[in-house]
Amino acid sequence: MIAQLTGTLVSVRGMDVVLDVHGVGYVVSVPLSTLDVVSRRAENVTLLTVLQVREDSMTLFGFATDAERESFYLLTNVQGIGGRTAIGILSATSIADLRKNLVAGNAAALQRLPGVGKKTAERMIIELREKMIGVVPERQGAEGADAVLAAGNDAIDDAVSALLALGFTRAAAEKAVSTVVDADTSLRGGPVDAIIRKALRN
Known part of the structure; x- marks a missing residue:
């Protein structure tokens, strides 16, 4: 291993x-x-x-942290959640928010995560509500200009590629990214992570 x-x-x-x-x-x-x-x-x-x-x-x-890896292990132990789906979930929400929604039994919030339907959300709550309490998010450092993954004309292409890696079809990925940048034109040049997060939440 x-x-x-x-x-x-x-x-x-x-x-x-x-x-x-x-x-x-x-x-x-x-x-x-x-x-x-x-x-x-x-x-x-x-x-x-x-x-x-x-x-x-x-x-x-x-x-980057033990908390992320532990959350990944827990998520992939839930029936219906594979590795790619778990990565998508951890990309669309913070560990703190994931834990909060699981503990609160907020199935509606969980269903807004990529790859999570009603039954999967219910299974997540049943199986992870108590286990996630022990997962403590770790501070990864200040966010800032250095956190920008890419900028310029490549930002949209990189965002589409990221969604493809998460299991989106090309048509769905391009539509999701287009919707985000059309709604907020300031994102046309990046940062890529902001485009992806918004696309995953739409």
Whole structure:
């Protein structure tokens, strides 16, 4: 099992990063909160990882904090929530808000998360309400200009790529991003994470 990787950030595409560890490039899927953190560093990037092995693929998921990784473990233990869906959930909401809605039994709020329908929301509340109480969000550092993932003409393309990685069809991803930037033209140049968050919540 690969539990942690430390290396140099080579590239970011959508929700995937490539981390060079002693000459070996690892593709790691990460939530937006982690993407914010690693994009501020070029070297000595550390990701806490989970390796999911299936018959036809192996996927590495990476996280900046133990709280993110623990939340991922808990989410993927719920029937109907796979790795990509869990990454989408952690990208669309903070751990604090997720915990609050689970503890409060707020199924309506949970259903607004990507990939979560009524039955899945109900299962999440039943199975995770008590478990999430023990997950304490960790401060990842101040947000600011350095947290911008990309800007300029590539922002919209990167946002679409991120939604595709989360399971959106291209048509749905392009429509979601278009709706966001049409409603707020200041986002046309980025930051990408802001576009993605708004698209996931629409």
